[in-house]
Amino acid sequence: MRYSQLLGGTLRERAHDVESTNLDLLTRGGFVRQLTSGVYSMLPLGERVMRKLTEIIRTEMERIGGQEVSMPVLQPREIWDVRPQSGKASRAEGYGPVLFSLRDRRERELVLGPTHEEICILLAQEFIRSYRDLPRLVFQIQRKFRDEPRARGGLLRLREFLMKDLYSFDADEEGLNANFELMREAYCRIFARCGLDFIVVEADSGAIGGKESLEFIALTEAGEDTILHCTGCGYAANVEKAEFVRPERISAEEQVLEEVYTPDCKSISDLAAFLGISEGETMKVVCYSAGGQLVMAVVRGDLEINEIKLTNVITKRGLNATDLRLATAEELECAGIVAGYASPLGENKALLIIADHSLRSGNNFVAGANRAEYHLKNVNYPRDFRVDTWADIASAYEGAACVRCGGSLHALRGCELGHIFKLGTIYSDLFNATFLDAEGRTQPLIMASYGIGISRLLACIVEQQHDARGITWPLAVAPYAVSLVGIDLEKEEIGRAAERLYADLCAAGVEVLFDDRRESAGIKFNDADLLGLPLRAVVSKRSLKQGGVELKARTSQASQIVPLSEALNEIQQVLMKRL
Incomplete structure (x- = not known):
């Protein structure tokens, strides 16, 4: 891609009303533009990153047997109003005003799906009849809608966002536990491939429900989650769930009121x-x-x-x-x-x-x-x-005693990347979704739910992977692998050399963004740092005089000069090592 043809562009100054690092860098780098509170357009650079993220996720979901589907965003309100036999709150009541509601021309009430447990259990009810049909793992990558009371943190908390949600169906608890562990491992691979520093913690299940859940937390001060972690035994939990040992107080003889x-x-x-x-x-x-x-x-x-x-x-x-x-x-x-x-x-x-x-x-x-x-x-x-x-209605705190080993809990800030839930039969009971076991008896489907906020995943990568000059994308998710910077391209020798290298990279399948604009060297170098592509290749009068092309990794201070004839091979080797 030639920079001169790219939709978007960099901004020199930070907007006065930008509250987060990810939004500042993604906006100034030309990755996103805000339409309204909690709603953003993805520009070409941002869309390329999102595509990389979705492909990593899709690959890992299919690797463990997930089948991709697409379920409706627009859903009948009546599905969300179904109450359990216990008389507890319906899901619509559980979500409250966070649930986007609307009416069609016939005054039928509809909602914009914030999640798809109900829709997926209805599909399972139709197609899973026998224990021979189990297990099944169904996933989608789709936009979700939640009317957050205060969208914040740039892309960390949105009202419209891209999400991967997978639903597993099993015949028994053993199958549920096996799939839950498979998914935990898959999530760890996903976040590691994205270059993230994260921790897995016990969590509250919230409006989704269920008896057990785990959160995958990106460690960042920009996050709104507080995690309590014991460095002694590894116990970790969200503050909403964390257990701790309360300091004992000595009882004395009861005194008069x-x-x-x-x-x-x-x-x-x-x-x-x-x-x-x-x-x-x-x-x-x-x-x-x-x-x-x-x-x-x-x-x-x-x-x-x-x-x-x-x-x-x-x-x-x-x-x-x-x-x-x-x-x-x-x-x-x-x-x-x-x-x-x-x-x-x-x-x-x-x-x-x-x-x-x-x-x-x-x-x-x-x-x-x-x-x-x-x-x-x-x-x-x-x-x-x-x-x-x-x-237990008290919050754990920094320095509290660990319930597992007696060590000290330490508070960490982070942002939820993904959440996995053992739902059991909550939704099966709600919609009478059953199957016949090996003895011909009717049994409820056992269900689990697994989500990753992909828009938030992008934001967390930026929160963790940046420096004073801009973003430092991991190669696996960078919009382009190479930033090719040409200085004084109007000069024939420089222009010919840069065009040759650009053509060679494109022919070899290397993802390259060629800065062919008529701008100063300072502007081009600053923009390259801001965009944060993993490798920069510079063709200039100085580099040609020194023997060829200057190569420099985004996160390195050192650079090297390689002959123009060897530049393609050297770039491919550098990228292979980084990948």
Whole structure:
């Protein structure tokens, strides 16, 4: 490709409203252009990278037996409104406003698919009749739509994005586990081939559902995920899922309940400082509303409430927690709770109290008195308050003790590249998708779901692979392998040599971007660095005088001069070694 014919172009300055490195470099390099919030056009350079990524993914999916299909983006709303027999929330309720909804000319409700579990289980229901038809792995590479409340991070969180999703169907748990492991290995190969630094962690299954899931996290400060990782035993989990050992507190003899005056002490830190105690001697109380129910979450004062864990506990109690939010002042007042001084003590039976396991260790805590500017000392369970559910609802943190080996957990920032879920029979039960086993008995299909956000994959590569001058693409996903830069091409000897090398590279099948523009050497070199192609070949008066073509890897400071007649062979060898 000749640069002079390329749609797009580089920009000299960073846009003032660009919030992320990936968007800055992809925009200035001429890879993408934003249409509106969370929606982007892929320019030719960006599309070439996306094509490389999809081919790596497609190759690995087919390698383990995946069959590619294409399922509809436009889906009937009624499929998403199906409720499980338990009466729990439908998938539409689970996604809430993130689900793009519309109506056709006949007023039929439709959605734009954010994922395809429902559609794929309906296909499986039609074509899988017997255990002889199992296992089956079906995948697609397709655009998805999610009305994110705040699209952010450039291409890290979009409202329209390209995704690979694969669905496996098995006859039993053994088959499910085998396919799950195959997919884990395939994902590791994919991300390694893309040149990414990543970690595999335990994760919460979220709106997809299921009993077990793993996330593949690209390590980058630009990510919105917090990972807790133990360097001792390797345990790693998303903060939404991470378990940890709570520091033990020594119990003393129970003291008499005592009300104390605590002016302007609405926060745990203010309260602890005022009383001269540690935050671990207090109780933190936060009130929520979920499914029309008022929920009081209680943890020890030195910990934070994890709302994802809390949501899962509420859901297990049969409540719809998809609309979990902080309780309003009016709701608290109606329940007799004083904001800032809330307490689990009291006789309000309508209140659902969920307490963290941290409160099982130690006693004589300080808690709110449900009275402005007052707290209670020496609060003890079960003498002074009830708990409806004990659960892990606290967030793990930097330095917390590992549940596996007792070592220390370390917090890392990252971005989710892919997520794999053991769904079991959730969707089979929902749509009565069954097969006949070897004994002729009807059994539900056992399902798993595996996703990779390809648009996000591109963004994560840029977040990890760049320097002060621009992107540094790994060869496997670079839009072109070679940046051929011609300086002073209007001079016959230079122009003839550059054209000859360009023709030789194209004939040999080497992907090359030939900068044939009438621009200064400085502009061309800066643009080559910004675009970040793995190898730069320069034809100039200086290089020809020194004997031929100057070759320089994007990530190297050193360069070499090779004869023009040997340039093609040398470039091919360099690329082969890098690949």
